[in-house]
Amino acid sequence: MNEHLRVKQWVTTEGELDERHVKGRETLYQGWNGRCVERFIGADGCSYIFKPLTHPDQYGKEQWVAEHVLPALPPIYPRLIAASSPGTAPERSWIVYEDLGRLVHDSSEETMIAAAAQIARWHSLPAAQWAGLPRHGHKPPMDRMLDELLELGQTVNEMLANLGIHLTVDQWKRIPVWIRLSSAALSPVLCHGDLHPGNIAASEGRTVIIDWEHAHLNNPLWDVYHLIDLSHPLFPRRVSPELRERVLEAYLDGRERHGERAERVKRSSFVQWYHAYAFVFSIWMLRLIEGDLRREHCVWPEDQLRNQWRETAAALNQCAAALFGQTTGPHERPERGIE
Known part of the structure; x- marks a missing residue:
C-alpha cells in the first residue's frame, strides 16, 4: 500500500x-x-x-x-x-x-535574508505556467487599496498627521505615480500571497515557507512587502531602515542571480517603488488594525493588536522618511482610534 x-x-x-x-x-x-x-x-x-x-x-x-x-x-x-x-x-x-519539525519564527536578519533569496528564486520562474492562478489573494489588490485611500482624503491626512507625517499636495501626487510605474514595469510573478512572519521559519538550518493556500499572480512587491514590513499580532518584530535596505538588496541580488536584472529597471527605482508600495499598504493595514481594535469581539488580544499597530506605524514613518526625508519621533496609538 x-x-x-x-x-x-x-x-x-x-x-x-x-x-x-x-x-x-x-x-x-x-x-x-x-x-x-x-x-x-x-x-x-x-x-x-x-x-x-x-x-x-x-x-x-x-x-x-x-x-x-x-x-x-x-x-x-x-x-x-x-x-x-x-x-x-x-x-x-x-x-x-x-512534519518539518519545530519551526522557529524568529524574523532574524539571517532568516529574512534567506527568505528574500528564496522569494527571488520563485519570482524568477515563468509565471505563464500558472495562468490559472487568481490575480489577487485574500487582501484587496494594491490599486484598490490606493483608490480607497485617495477617496478617504482628509481622513487619511489626519491619521498621518497624528503620526507626525505631513505631506504636501505635490508629495501625495507622487505616491500613485510610483505605484503605477511599478505596476507597469514589474511583470506579475508567482506570489506566496500571505508571507507574514508566521509563515516563514527556520528548521534545522534551512528556510521553510508554509501555508501556500493564498498563492496567486501579482506584482513582486506584494511578497517583498509581506516579508519585510507586514506586521502580525502573534509574531512581533522590529525592522529598521538599515535592515529593510539589506533585505531589499538580498532580494535584488537573487533576481540577478536567476537572470532577472531587477526586471530591467534600476535598483534605485525598485527601492523607491517599494517604499511607496509599503507606504500605501501600511496605511491600509493601520486602518484594518484600527477596525479590529474597535470591534467588541476580536480574535486577537488587544495588547497584541496595539503592538501590531505600533510596528506598522513605525514602518509607515520609515517609508515616509525614505521617500520624502521626513523624520518623526515615536507615537502611541490614541485610546479610541482614529475617527
Missing part, C-alpha cells in the same frame, strides 16, 4: 483524525472556523501535520497549489502526503503534510 492510501486510512469519513490509528496529537493552532491544525503520530510511529480546511474561501486551493505549483520550487515547503478525495464537502476536507 502506498503512503497516500495508508495515511488516508487514519482520517475518518467525517474529516477527523481516527483515534484508533493515532498514537499522539498536539494542537498547533485554531483556524477561523474553529477547526484545529494538529501535529500527530501515526500508526507507523512517524509524525505528521493534519490540516483541515480552516476557511471556506480556501476550499480546494491549498491542495491544488501543493500539487501543481510547489513541485517547481526547491524543498522549502512541507511535502503533501495525503488529502481528502475530490468532491469532499468543505467541512470534511483535509490535508496531511510531512
Whole structure:
C-alpha cells in the first residue's frame, strides 16, 4: 500500500483524525472556523501535520497549489502526503503534510535574508505556467487599496498627521505615480500571497515557507512587502531602515542571480517603488488594525493588536522618511482610534 492510501486510512469519513490509528496529537493552532491544525503520530510511529480546511474561501486551493505549483520550487515547503478525495464537502476536507519539525519564527536578519533569496528564486520562474492562478489573494489588490485611500482624503491626512507625517499636495501626487510605474514595469510573478512572519521559519538550518493556500499572480512587491514590513499580532518584530535596505538588496541580488536584472529597471527605482508600495499598504493595514481594535469581539488580544499597530506605524514613518526625508519621533496609538 502506498503512503497516500495508508495515511488516508487514519482520517475518518467525517474529516477527523481516527483515534484508533493515532498514537499522539498536539494542537498547533485554531483556524477561523474553529477547526484545529494538529501535529500527530501515526500508526507507523512517524509524525505528521493534519490540516483541515480552516476557511471556506480556501476550499480546494491549498491542495491544488501543493500539487501543481510547489513541485517547481526547491524543498522549502512541507511535502503533501495525503488529502481528502475530490468532491469532499468543505467541512470534511483535509490535508496531511510531512512534519518539518519545530519551526522557529524568529524574523532574524539571517532568516529574512534567506527568505528574500528564496522569494527571488520563485519570482524568477515563468509565471505563464500558472495562468490559472487568481490575480489577487485574500487582501484587496494594491490599486484598490490606493483608490480607497485617495477617496478617504482628509481622513487619511489626519491619521498621518497624528503620526507626525505631513505631506504636501505635490508629495501625495507622487505616491500613485510610483505605484503605477511599478505596476507597469514589474511583470506579475508567482506570489506566496500571505508571507507574514508566521509563515516563514527556520528548521534545522534551512528556510521553510508554509501555508501556500493564498498563492496567486501579482506584482513582486506584494511578497517583498509581506516579508519585510507586514506586521502580525502573534509574531512581533522590529525592522529598521538599515535592515529593510539589506533585505531589499538580498532580494535584488537573487533576481540577478536567476537572470532577472531587477526586471530591467534600476535598483534605485525598485527601492523607491517599494517604499511607496509599503507606504500605501501600511496605511491600509493601520486602518484594518484600527477596525479590529474597535470591534467588541476580536480574535486577537488587544495588547497584541496595539503592538501590531505600533510596528506598522513605525514602518509607515520609515517609508515616509525614505521617500520624502521626513523624520518623526515615536507615537502611541490614541485610546479610541482614529475617527
